[in-house]
Amino acid sequence: MTAYIIRRLLYMPIILFGVTLLIFCMLQILGPVERSALYVRDVPKTDSQVEAIIKRYGLDDPVPLQYWHWMVGREDQATGEIIGGVLRGDLGFSRTGREPVTDMLKRRFPATLELALWSMIPIIAGGIWMGIKAALNHNKLIDQASRVFATLGWSVPTFVLALILLLVFYARLDWFQPGRLSTQFGLEVTRPGFTVYTNMMTVDALLNRRFDIFVDAIRHLVLPVITLAVVQWALLLRVTRSSMLEEMRQDYVRTARSKGLRERTIVNRHIRRNALIPVVTIAGATLAGLMNGVVVTEVIFNYPGLGKMAADAAVQLDVLTMLGFALFNGVMFVVAYLVVDVLYVVIDPRIRLS
Numbered sequence: 001m002t003a004y005i006i007r008r009l010l011y012m013p014i015i016l017f018g019v020t021l022l023i024f025c026m027l028q029i030l031g032p033v034e035r036s037a038l039y040v041r042d043v044p045k046t047d048s049q050v051e052a053i054i055k056r057y058g059l060d061d062p063v064p065l066q067y068w069h070w071m072v073g074r075e076d077q078a079t080g081e082i083i084g085g086v087l088r089g090d091l092g093f094s095r096t097g098r099e100p101v102t103d104m105l106k107r108r109f110p111a112t113l114e115l116a117l118w119s120m121i122p123i124i125a126g127g128i129w130m131g132i133k134a135a136l137n138h139n140k141l142i143d144q145a146s147r148v149f150a151t152l153g154w155s156v157p158t159f160v161l162a163l164i165l166l167l168v169f170y171a172r173l174d175w176f177q178p179g180r181l182s183t184q185f186g187l188e189v190t191r192p193g194f195t196v197y198t199n200m201m202t203v204d205a206l207l208n209r210r211f212d213i214f215v216d217a218i219r220h221l222v223l224p225v226i227t228l229a230v231v232q233w234a235l236l237l238r239v240t241r242s243s244m245l246e247e248m249r250q251d252y253v254r255t256a257r258s259k260g261l262r263e264r265t266i267v268n269r270h271i272r273r274n275a276l277i278p279v280v281t282i283a284g285a286t287l288a289g290l291m292n293g294v295v296v297t298e299v300i301f302n303y304p305g306l307g308k309m310a311a312d313a314a315v316q317l318d319v320l321t322m323l324g325f326a327l328f329n330g331v332m333f334v335v336a337y338l339v340v341d342v343l344y345v346v347i348d349p350r351i352r353l354s
Contacts, residue, residue, distance in 0.1 A: 005338075008338050008341065009338075012334055012335075012338065015334050016330070016331065016334060019327065019330035019331070019334070020086065020327065020330075021067070023323055023326055023327050024066075024067050024070055026323065027319070027323060028063065028066075030319070032054045032059040032060050035059050036057070036059060038092060038319055038320050056076060056077075056083070057069070057074065057083065057084065069084060069085075070084060070085075070086060071086050071087055072085050072088070073085025073087075073088050086327070090102065091105075091320060091323070091324040091327070092320035092323075092324070093320065094313070094318060094320060094321040094324075095316065095318050095320075095321075096309070096312050096313045096316050096318040096321050097321070101320055101321050101324040102324070104309060104321065105306070105309075105324060105325075105328055107199070108304065108305055108306045108309045109291075109305075109306060110198055110199035110200045111180060111199070111200070111303065111305040111306075112290070112291060112292070112298070112305035112306045113200065113291055114200040114202060114203070114221075115221065115224060115225070115228075115290065115294075115298075115303065116287060116290035116291045118202070118221050118225050119224075119225045119229055119290055120286070120287055120290065122225065122229040122233070123228070123229050123233060123236060123283075123286065124236070124283055126229065126237075127232065127233045127234075127235070127236025127237045127240060128236060128240050128276075128279060130146050130149075130233070130237045130240075131146075131236065131239070131241040131243075131244065131279075132240060132241075132244055132267075132272060132275075134146035134237065134241045135240070135241045135245050135275075136244070136267065138245065143241075146237060146241070147241075149233075149234070149237070150233075150234040150235075150237045150238050150241075151234075152234075153230045153231055153233055153234030153237075154231065154234040154235060154238070156230070156231075158227060158228075158231055158294075158296045158297060159296050159300060161227050161230060161231075162223070162224075162296070162297060162300040162301065163300065165223045165226060165227060166178065166300065166301070169222075169223060170223070175219075176220065176222045176223045177219065177220060178220070178223070178300075178301040178302040178303070179220055179301070179302050179303070179304075180201060180217070180303060180304055181201060181213070181216055181220060182216050182220075185212070185213045185216045185217075188210070188213060189201070189204070189213065194208055194210070194213075201213065201214075201217035202214055202217045202218060202221070205217055220303075223301060224297050224298070224301045224303055227300075227301075228290065228294060228297055232286050235282060235286075236279065236282055236283065236286070239279055239282050240275065240276075240279050243275040243276075243277075243278050243279060244271060244275045246275070247270075247271045247274050247275045248271055250274075252270065253266060253270065256270060277344060280340055280343050280344065281340055284336045284337065284339060284340035284343070285336065285340075288332050288336030288337075291332055292306060292307075292325075292329045292332050292333075294307050295308070295310055295311050298311070299311045306325065306328070309321065309325065310322065310325045313325070
């Protein structure tokens with residue numbers, strides 16, 4: 001397994017090179033004049049200003065040289081400083097957030113990560129548990145009910161479910177509110193007495209022993225978590241159920257039963273372990289997608305994460321912010337699938353990836 005991990009780590013730069021090349025090609029759709037407006041805070045007003053920006057950033061250089069400068073940076077002939085460079089963490093300036101794209105990603109990512117981690121608890125626990133129960137009770141009431149639930153959950157659009165939850169639990173009952181914190185507690189976390197450790201409100205609230213802020217943060221997470229969990233529950237339930245039923249028909253299961261092994265032992269040690277392999281793939285991709293920001297959910301619930309950042313950037317045609325978001329997505333999915341492949345061996349040691 002160690003050799004496999006090392007080999008995959010060596011492959012990652014090649015995969016990331018392909019991701020960055022694709023994103024750079026998307027940027028080349030715009031001409032040098034259009035791209036010159038992306039690298040400055042104020043839109044240039046005269047032709048001489050535009051020409052100066054093009055020369056400074058090398059936007060009229062050959063395409064391979066432009067890609068090199070975009071990745072590693074370019075020396076400014078006037079000042080001698082290195083400008084740009086994705087590898088240096090310079091993704092340009094976001095006109096949406098009025099700050100560098102890298103700083104904007106750093107500031108928004110903890111909120112999305114917090115939402116993703118809280119969502120994965122009911123998604124994995126509920127989806128896998130319901131899928132296993134449905135498979136073990138094939139064609140019984142619980143199986144029929146789970147299939148109906150999966151069909152409904154997968155069929156209902158995310159924005160429809162989110163709006164219904166807002167209508168019932170916010171507009172009518174006023175139990176849960178959109179946003180990340182109430183106004184009162186939003187001011188509390190900005191005061192000197194509150195220390196920000198991770199910028200994840202639930203974690204920082206516990207570390208500061210502010211249980212009132214923790215409860216308020218949980219209240220704001222309930223509706224977006226339910227929205228994400230219902231859809232992903234349905235997918236994970238269907239995959240787990242199908243995988244369990246397929247494993248239950250294998251010859252080794254009949255052999256184990258003929259040897260007199262208890263049904264619980266067969267399910268826990270053999271069927272469930274083998275059935276979890278495709279489930280891990282779905283769960284890994286789901287977590288990566290959640291950490292990249294679920295655009296519709298964050299916009300509807302006014303949740304200040306990466307998804308809402310991307311939506312605001314798209315509305316305002318903020319190209320550099322969108323490209324930075326796309327690059328971040330690519331990196332997260334490459335890392336997620338590496339972790340998934342490693343988990344295959346942990347779940348089933350018979351798999352030899354070396």
